[in-house]
Amino acid sequence: MTDRIGRARLTPARMTLEDVARVGVAGLRARPTRAVLSALGIAIGIATMVAVLGISSSSQARVMETLDELGTNMLTVAPGKQFSEKKARLPKNAARMIRGVEHVAMAGQTGDTGKAVYRNDRIPSTRTAGLQVRATSLDLLAVLRTPVRSGRWHDTATAAQRTVVLGSTAATRLAATAGDSVWINGQWWTVIGVLAESPLAEDVDVAALVGFAAADAFLGFDGHPTLVYTKIAEGKVTEVRALLNHAANPEHPEEVTVSRPSDALEARAAVAGAFTSLLLGVGGVALLVGGVGIANTMIISVLERRREIGLRRALGATTAQVRIQFLAESLIWPGRAGSPARCWEWPAPSGSR
Amino acid sequence: MTAVVELAKVTKEFPGGVLALRGVDLRVDTGELVAMVGPSGSGKSTLLNMIGTLDRPSQGQVRIAGYDVAQLSDHELSALRAQHIGFIFQQFHLADGVSALDNVADGLLYAGVARRERRRRAGEALERVGLADRLEHRSNQMSGGERQRVAVARAVVGEPSLVLADEPTGNLDTASGAEVLATLRNLNAAGATVVIITHDLEVAAAAPRRIHIRDGLVVADETSEAAGMGALR
Ligand SMILES: Nc1ncnc2c1ncn2[C@@H]1O[C@H](COP(=O)(O)OP(=O)(O)OP(=O)(O)O)[C@@H](O)[C@H]1O
Numbered sequence: 001m002t003d004r005i006g007r008a009r010l011t012p013a014r015m016t017l018e019d020v021a022r023v024g025v026a027g028l029r030a031r032p033t034r035a036v037l038s039a040l041g042i043a044i045g046i047a048t049m050v051a052v053l054g055i056s057s058s059s060q061a062r063v064m065e066t067l068d069e070l071g072t073n074m075l076t077v078a079p080g081k082q083f084s085e086k087k088a089r090l091p092k093n094a095a096r097m098i099r100g101v102e103h104v105a106m107a108g109q110t111g112d113t114g115k116a117v118y119r120n121d122r123i124p125s126t127r128t129a130g131l132q133v134r135a136t137s138l139d140l141l142a143v144l145r146t147p148v149r150s151g152r153w154h155d156t157a158t159a160a161q162r163t164v165v166l167g168s169t170a171a172t173r174l175a176a177t178a179g180d181s182v183w184i185n186g187q188w189w190t191v192i193g194v195l196a197e198s199p200l201a202e203d204v205d206v207a208a209l210v211g212f213a214a215a216d217a218f219l220g221f222d223g224h225p226t227l228v229y230t231k232i233a234e235g236k237v238t239e240v241r242a243l244l245n246h247a248a249n250p251e252h253p254e255e256v257t258v259s260r261p262s263d264a265l266e267a268r269a270a271v272a273g274a275f276t277s278l279l280l281g282v283g284g285v286a287l288l289v290g291g292v293g294i295a296n297t298m299i300i301s302v303l304e305r306r307r308e309i310g311l312r313r314a315l316g317a318t319t320a321q322v323r324i325q326f327l328a329e330s331l332i333w334p335g336r337a338g339s340p341a342r343c344w345e346w347p348a349p350s351g352s353r
Numbered sequence: 354m355t356a357v358v359e360l361a362k363v364t365k366e367f368p369g370g371v372l373a374l375r376g377v378d379l380r381v382d383t384g385e386l387v388a389m390v391g392p393s394g395s396g397k398s399t400l401l402n403m404i405g406t407l408d409r410p411s412q413g414q415v416r417i418a419g420y421d422v423a424q425l426s427d428h429e430l431s432a433l434r435a436q437h438i439g440f441i442f443q444q445f446h447l448a449d450g451v452s453a454l455d456n457v458a459d460g461l462l463y464a465g466v467a468r469r470e471r472r473r474r475a476g477e478a479l480e481r482v483g484l485a486d487r488l489e490h491r492s493n494q495m496s497g498g499e500r501q502r503v504a505v506a507r508a509v510v511g512e513p514s515l516v517l518a519d520e521p522t523g524n525l526d527t528a529s530g531a532e533v534l535a536t537l538r539n540l541n542a543a544g545a546t547v548v549i550i551t552h553d554l555e556v557a558a559a560a561p562r563r564i565h566i567r568d569g570l571v572v573a574d575e576t577s578e579a580a581g582m583g584a585l586r
Pocket residue numbers: 367368369371372373391392393394395396397398399400443
């Protein structure tokens with residue numbers, strides 16, 4: 001270092017922030033299209049990831065919330081397969097007998113009347129809209145923990161009258177609310193209430209619920225329940241499940257199907273989860289491909305700007321100042337990206353590099 | 354006289370085995386005006402790059418303004434280029450789509466001069482090379498000669514103590530060439546050291562000192578006491 005004795009130390013001048021910004025903007029202005037496209041690529045990639053993550057995690061969270069709320073201790077009892085041609089049926093007193101089983105906290109039942117419900121008397125009978133008229137016991141709502149969205153639920157009086165409570169889907173399809181009339185089996189029935197969605201009992205969603213007494217009096221219903229919903233004491237589900245076939249139909253326990261609706265929900269959540277992982281995987285690959293593409297463009301743009309870098313070095317730019325220039329370019333973009341269209345306002349150079 | 358440029362046994366071998374310089378010894382003192390001549394491919398540009406600290410020698414020592422280039426850090430080298438050396442490239446190297454004024458002002462970008470002042474001095478420099486009416490023209494809207502003059506203006510705008518010009522009149526007609534040379538001569542008169550590579554024998558003959566390069570070696574170094582700069586067209 002002897003040659004430095006007596007000489008001024010060489011120190012490069014600092015660039016002001018304004019100059020750094022100016023150089024960065026100038027670099028972008030020289031290639032607006034490329035700047036727009038790479039920003040667009042990155043933005044789409046990130047948006048995809050965020051969307052995939054957002055949608056899936058929120059839908060999964062909703063299923064889990066529902067399960068927490070409704071509990072996993074519900075079992076349903078339905079008539080199952082039968083070996084003779086005769087259709088399997090639950091005994092009329094199935095619910096009562098199930099209630100007798102130890103650890104069964106509640107049991108509510110519905111019975112399919114085989115009738116359909118229409119908005120009015122002019123609709124052809126073939127257009128049932130997939131809705132059923134079901135007889136219901138009064139304790140059904142307590143078992144399902146389904147709230148009444150509007151109007152009210154059946155009581156002993158309305159259960160014997162021509163009144164219905166609509167499940168949420170049924171109400172939507174019929175476009176009916178409490179106070180309206182609907183047409184069942186050639187007669188007008190009054191809607192007295194509409195239920196909220198019932199995630200564990202989707203058959204209730206598409207039903208028009210009438211009292212057992214009314215079903216017997218006006219619809220010729222035979223009184224056999226088609227579905228018994230039971231609420232089991234916490235932790236006893238497996239134990240009770242083994243007993244329900246016998247309790248529901250002592251004579252033909254093999255004609256009874258017992259199932260746990262929350263299992264289906266859980267399975268669905270698991271499938272959704274798997275699907276999400278798949279989507280994430282695909283999204284990840286897409287992002288990777290996009291990233292490699294962008295890296296490629298970057299490398300090309302650096303290669304094609306070697307000349308400019310060389311010139312700036314000759315004019316006295318330090319390596320750090322050249323780096324800062326490129327950094328500034330990449331940072332300035334997002335600032336202007338609020339309106340990508342503005343890019344097109346920038347005068348494009350007529351010459352090419 | 355103090356030496357601005359001191360080269361000792363400088364060799365340069367490019368990847369691929371091309372030996373562009375094979376042991377050049379050269380000393381240029383402060384305030385000299387030197388013309389460098391030689392056939393194409395003889396290593397003139399390579400030598401000028403060494404002097405301009407744009408390239409490092411394979412072997413040998415390069416001292417510019419007393420600094421041993423091999424001993425300088427990137428920072429110090431950059432400062433040396435920004436503050437002491439003005440370089441005119443054979444291929445101009447102007448930024449496309451940028452006005453002549455801003456191209457010239459960029460010559461001061463790394464010297465710590467405020468933007469307003471940069472542009473003011475760039476305007477003056479362009480005026481000196483006869484482009485006062487082309488300030489806002491983009492480099493791709495100018496003729497080859499005009500571009501070359503912009504490149505000259507950029508090199509001299511910082512009033513460097515060492516000006517290195519690689520064929521600054523190569524693309525110019527007699528009149529514009531004379532203007533460019535006059536600019537360089539004025540700088541030289543003001544104390545700057547100027548090295549010009551040229552193929553123009555008249556230009557070379559008018560310079561007080563001529564260095565002949567051939568096959569990467571200095572083959573002749575003549576000084577004509579009589580030839581003053583005034584004789585340069
Ligand atoms: N980057 C490089 N890589 C490899 N070889 C190079 C490189 N630059 C120059 N050369 C070679 O070095 C030799 C000297 O080149 P240089 O550019 O110095 O010649 P020159 O004297 O300036 O010629 P001209 O008058 O045509 O500009 C040439 O043979 C050239 O091919």
